Amino acid sequence: MFFNSLAFAIFLPIVFFLYWFVFNKTKSTQNALLIIASYYFYSCWDWRFLFLLVFSTFLDYYTGIQIENSDSDKKRKFWFWLSIIVNLGFLGIFKYYNFFAASFAEMFTSLGFKASPILIEVILPVGISFYTFHGLSYVIDIYYKRIKAEHNFVDYSLFVSYFPLLVAGPIERATHLLPQVKIKREFNAETAKEGVYQIVWGLVKKVVIADTCAVYANAIFDNYSSVNSLSLVLGAVYFAFQIYGDFSGYSDIALGVSKLFGLDLLRNFNYPYFSRDIAEFWRRWHISLSSWFRDYLYIPLGGSKGGLWMKIRNTFIIFIVSGFWHGANWTYIVWGFINAVYFLPLLLSDSNRNNIDAIVLKWNLDSVKVLFSILTTFLLTCIAWVFFRARTISDAFLYLKRIITNRDFGLQYLDNERYNYEIILMIAVFVLVEWYNRTKVEPLSGKRSLLKMALAITAVIAFGTYSDYKEFIYFQF
Amino acid sequence: MKKFLLYIAKVFVIIVLCAVLLDGLYTYVYMKSQNRGKVENVINSKAQNFDVIILGSSRANNHFVSQMFEDKGLKTFNYGMSGGHLFEASLMLKLMIERNYKIKNVILEADLNLSNDREAEGIASLFLPYIHNSQVIKDHFESQKNFKELYYIPFYRFIKYETKIGVRETFFTAIGKKTNALDNLGFYPLEKHKNGNMKNNIVNLNPLPHNKYYEEIKTICKENNINFIAVMTPMCENVIGMNYFDKVQKAYPEIHNYENAVVENKYFSSCGHMTSDGAKKFTARILNDFFKK
Numbered sequence: 094m095f096f097n098s099l100a101f102a103i104f105l106p107i108v109f110f111l112y113w114f115v116f117n118k119t120k121s122t123q124n125a126l127l128i129i130a131s132y133y134f135y136s137c138w139d140w141r142f143l144f145l146l147v148f149s150t151f152l153d154y155y156t157g158i159q160i161e162n163s164d165s166d167k168k169r170k171f172w173f174w175l176s177i178i179v180n181l182g183f184l185g186i187f188k189y190y191n192f193f194a195a196s197f198a199e200m201f202t203s204l205g206f207k208a209s210p211i212l213i214e215v216i217l218p219v220g221i222s223f224y225t226f227h228g229l230s231y232v233i234d235i236y237y238k239r240i241k242a243e244h245n246f247v248d249y250s251l252f253v254s255y256f257p258l259l260v261a262g263p264i265e266r267a268t269h270l271l272p273q274v275k276i277k278r279e280f281n282a283e284t285a286k287e288g289v290y291q292i293v294w295g296l297v298k299k300v301v302i303a304d305t306c307a308v309y310a311n312a313i314f315d316n317y318s319s320v321n322s323l324s325l326v327l328g329a330v331y332f333a334f335q336i337y338g339d340f341s342g343y344s345d346i347a348l349g350v351s352k353l354f355g356l357d358l359l360r361n362f363n364y365p366y367f368s369r370d371i372a373e374f375w376r377r378w379h380i381s382l383s384s385w386f387r388d389y390l391y392i393p394l395g396g397s398k399g400g401l402w403m404k405i406r407n408t409f410i411i412f413i414v415s416g417f418w419h420g421a422n423w424t425y426i427v428w429g430f431i432n433a434v435y436f437l438p439l440l441l442s443d444s445n446r447n448n449i450d451a452i453v454l455k456w457n458l459d460s461v462k463v464l465f466s467i468l469t470t471f472l473l474t475c476i477a478w479v480f481f482r483a484r485t486i487s488d489a490f491l492y493l494k495r496i497i498t499n500r501d502f503g504l505q506y507l508d509n510e511r512y513n514y515e516i517i518l519m520i521a522v523f524v525l526v527e528w529y530n531r532t533k534v535e536p537l538s539g540k541r542s543l544l545k546m547a548l549a550i551t552a553v554i555a556f557g558t559y560s561d562y563k564e565f566i567y568f569q570f
Numbered sequence: 571m572k573k574f575l576l577y578i579a580k581v582f583v584i585i586v587l588c589a590v591l592l593d594g595l596y597t598y599v600y601m602k603s604q605n606r607g608k609v610e611n612v613i614n615s616k617a618q619n620f621d622v623i624i625l626g627s628s629r630a631n632n633h634f635v636s637q638m639f640e641d642k643g644l645k646t647f648n649y650g651m652s653g654g655h656l657f658e659a660s661l662m663l664k665l666m667i668e669r670n671y672k673i674k675n676v677i678l679e680a681d682l683n684l685s686n687d688r689e690a691e692g693i694a695s696l697f698l699p700y701i702h703n704s705q706v707i708k709d710h711f712e713s714q715k716n717f718k719e720l721y722y723i724p725f726y727r728f729i730k731y732e733t734k735i736g737v738r739e740t741f742f743t744a745i746g747k748k749t750n751a752l753d754n755l756g757f758y759p760l761e762k763h764k765n766g767n768m769k770n771n772i773v774n775l776n777p778l779p780h781n782k783y784y785e786e787i788k789t790i791c792k793e794n795n796i797n798f799i800a801v802m803t804p805m806c807e808n809v810i811g812m813n814y815f816d817k818v819q820k821a822y823p824e825i826h827n828y829e830n831a832v833v834e835n836k837y838f839s840s841c842g843h844m845t846s847d848g849a850k851k852f853t854a855r856i857l858n859d860f861f862k863k
Contacts, residue, residue: 113571282574289581515738546581551588554725560733 094137096346097299104134109353113280120277124251127354131256135220138260142218145183150253152179153228157235157242157249169236176232184225187217192421220260222418226385227253231267233389240267248274255356257347261340263361263381270356278355287538288352293549294535295345300557302523303338305516306331308558312509314482317492321501324513325492329475332482334520337366340379345535364531366474366524367452369466371435372445374474382418386411397440408440409433419481424489428481435473451532519556589725596728596740600699603743607751608649609696610743612662613704617670621645622861624756625659625787626679626803628652632843633803634677635853636755642857644675648756654693656683656783661697661710663790668706673796677856680784680825681802682842684777684818689714695731759846760839770841773811777818784822799860800825804832804852806841831855 094100108130116126136143156176163169194210201208231252234240243249251274258265313320313328320328344361351358359381368374375383391411397404409430416429439445452467454460476493483489505513530536537545603610621644624634630650639646649662659678666673694711701707701721711717720727728735750758784800791798802815802825815829832838837848844852 280571280574282571282577285574286577289578511738543580543584547584547588550581550585551592554585554588554729555592555737557729558732559729560731 094134096343096350097296100137104130105350105353112354120275121247123278123354124247124274127255128247128250131251131254131259134256135254135259138219139216142221145218145221146224146254147250149180149183149224149228150250151246152176153232153253154243154246154249157232158244160232160235161242173232173236177229180225180229180232184221186213187215187221189417189421223262223264224253224259226264226382230264230385230389234267240271243267243271245275255351257350258358261343261347262379263344263347263359264385265359265381269359273356281355284352284355287534288349290537290542290546291345291349291352291535293349293546293553294537295342295347295349296553296557297549298338298342298345300559301338301552302520303335303342304558305519305556306335306338308509309507309511309513309516310335310482312507312511313513314492316508317488317495320507320513321503321505322496322499323502324505324507325496325499327513327517328492329479330520331516333366333471333475333478334523336478336481337362338523341365360534364527366471367467367528367531368470369448369452369463370439370444370470371432371473372439373448374470375432375436376449382415386415390414401441404440405437408437412436423486424480424483427486427489428477431477431480435477586724589723593725593728596725596735597699597702599740599744600735601703603746605746605748605752606739606743607696607749608651608756609662609693611752612649612665612669613697613700615669617672619645619672620647620674622647622675622677623663623666623671623673624648624650624677624679625662626650627654627659627683628758629681629683629803629842630677630679631756631758632760632839633679633849633852634757634856635759635846635849636757638850638853638857639861640755642861644861646755648754650679650756651693652758653690654683655686655688655690656680656781656787657687657689657710658693658697659683660783660786660790661694661707663787664706664710665704667790667794668704673794675797675799675860676787676791677860678784678787678798678800679803680800680822681815681818681829682772682775684781684784684822685775687778687782691731692734695727695734698727698731699735701727757849759849760843762836762845763839766838766840769808769810770805771810772814775811775814777814777821779821801856802827802829804829804837804844804848806835806838807833808835809841826859828852828855 094104108126112123112126116122132143132146135146153176156172159172160169160176163172191212194212198208198210231240231243231249235242243252248271252265252267252271255265255270255274310328310331313324314332317325317328341362348358348360361379361381363377363380365374365377368377391407394407394410395403396407399407412429412433413426414429416425416427416432419425419428436445439447452463454463479492480486480489483492507513526536533539537549539545600610601614604614605611622639624630624636624646627650631648631652632650634648634650636646636648649659651658651662663676697707697711698720701711708721711720714720716730720730728740732738788798788800790796800822802818805812812829815827818825819827832844832848832852837844837851839845
């Protein structure tokens with residue numbers, strides 16, 4: 094059940110009605126309903142993996158309590174590592190086993206040994222990377238005594254399985270979401286309205302921007318060896334907007350839906366393509382994942398406190414692991430590596446926190462510099478996205494090489510019977526709308542909201558791509 | 571809560587209003603179009619006289635050279651549509667009759683398309699912008715399982731088939747951007763392709779014993795005193811399951827079998843589609859067999 098499907102359009106009002114009119118007596122009834130709804134939502138993909146979700150939830154719930162109740166450090170460590178190993182074990186088996194098996198076999202073969210790896214035929218349980226990380230952060234926080242273990246299994250289950258964030262985040266923290274599910278939610282019309290704005294804007298991003306860009310990006314990436322330089326450049330730009338529209342659109346819908354139930358989720362995107370350097374980009378892109386890695390990997394590794402080599406090592410570790418989190422493919426690892434290379438000069442020159450203020454443009458030279466830095470950051474990001482999107486690393490290199498060597502910057506007819514430039518205007522309008530609303534969560538609220546809503550709905554109806562239906566990209570992670 | 575539900579009601583009204591307005595706008599644009607494709611060319615036309623009308627799929631569109639008929643003094647147009655089934659061919663003929671076309675001969679390419687009586691969504695969708703303006707189209711689609719959604723939900727048909735009749739096509743229609751669908755009197759010539767698919771397997775294909783839309787076309791022709799010529803058109807040498815054409819012959823003895831009229835691979839762009847040279851050779855044979863004066 095996708096957020097942009099008819100099934101969800103029926104599911105959501107039913108749950109909303111039951112939540113506020115039937116199960117609204119206590120927080121326990123509210124939570125129980127949300128759990129049932131969440132499990133139903135998840136089972137719509139593949140009910141068999143529901144057991145994995147419930148098991149993972151129970152494991153972290155139980156180990157959390159055991160860590161808290163342990164009277165010795167040895168026991169605490171035992172329960173802690175049990176949770177970490179089992180959680181990462183599941184993730185490793187389902188997501189990474191085949192990758193490692195095939196990679197090792199390839200390595201042995203290249204060394205002259207014969208290797209035939211045993212591969213497992215299993216589909217990746219949707220959302221496993223997200224709910225595993227929910228559980229991990231919870232257990233780590235208990236181990237380091239930042240939070241108390243949750244004793245109410247229903248409340249804890251809701252924290253892990255809450256349907257708006259279950260399959261593609263944002264990756265929540267126990268410190269943020271658990272306190273909210275511990276109290277009865279009262280309906281707030283203004284919050285719910287904000288939720289509707291965010292849902293509609295998320296739909297614009299998904300079906301108008303992402304899915305339309307996907308049509309063009311796919312045509313270019315899938316035939317990169319026969320298209321010209323201009324098409325290749327545009328292909329990278331289209332993919333940049335596809336992945337942004339897709340993932341941030343999903344996050345907007347998730348946050349909006351959650352607001353309808355009175356629960357506030359962590360913001361995941363903050364207009365990342367207006368970043369002035371890569372460090373700022375990573376403070377604005379997939380914020381819940383970046384901050385997760387910062388808090389649970391980078392800082393425990395020593396962060397930027399150590400010497401030069403430690404800083405370099407930690408930077409590469411966090412970016413490469415982040416890339417690997419996205420999928421078991423060398424392309425994601427290289428994508429992470431490239432971002433580390435982009436980030437490192439900023440870290441070493443202590444300028445990674447230069448751009449934390451809001452962007453203000455005036456008619457002066459400084460503003461030209463700001464615009465230039467935004468464009469440069471976007472260009473660097475697009476180059477990295479080529480690795481993220483390409484099927485293999487060599488495809489990515491050939492793609493970039495052809496941009497330089499082909500040198501044909503003429504307009505081109507793509508194999509999907511579209512011209513390579515056809516959606517530039519749509520992207521330009523989208524960028525302008527986001528630019529003028531960059532201080533807000535979404536552009537639809539505020540003055541003349543009903544008119545803006547009408548325009549957004551018109552865009553969704555008239556400009557959306559529906560026939561060539563596309564899943565949200567981040568579901569596969 | 572009351573305030574919020576009122577707000578949701580407003581949003582719902584906006585959605586319905588947007589859909590109705592867009593539906594009206596798109597329909598208006600399509601009602602003014604004439605040069606984008608064969609469907610609107612017929613729908614937005616007035617009564618005409620034809621000696622020969624050609625109907626069918628791409629195997630009609632690419633195989634009958636209209637100009638060769640014209641050279642013989644026969645006013646001809648090739649209404650074959652790539653990807654089309656007999657569902658659409660029948661509807662095209664009905665629309666022509668509705669517009670009082672006077673037609674002497676209908677040549678129907680009836681071979682592979684006899685194996686189903688389903689609509690070809692990509693082509694059938696081209697008729698949908700006019701569904702509220704033509705009783706013929708409405709009646710023709712009424713038996714389809716998604717008719718109610720398409721007919722009663724405003725703008726739904728433009729969303730469902732957005733690649734065919736969505737914003738992009740509507741925009742090009744509005745600015746009058748011409749396509750090549752109507753060039754060469756509807757005939758679309760193909761070239762020899764280096765990578766053309768020269769293998770085809772039709773072993774599992776079986777003609778329906780009574781194809782609803784084939785029978786419909788036959789009946790329309792009879793009722794309107796139109797000479798009905800149904801033909802099977804050639805396929806390349808490498809086709810596996812060529813006995814399909816025998817099965818067609820058995821089920822529909824009146825269909826003329828020209829499956830072997832052109833056989834050499836050099837005349838084919840792909841296994842089911844002849845090049846323009848092949849089409850000329852084939853058309854010459856048809857002219858000789860049916861229009862020799």
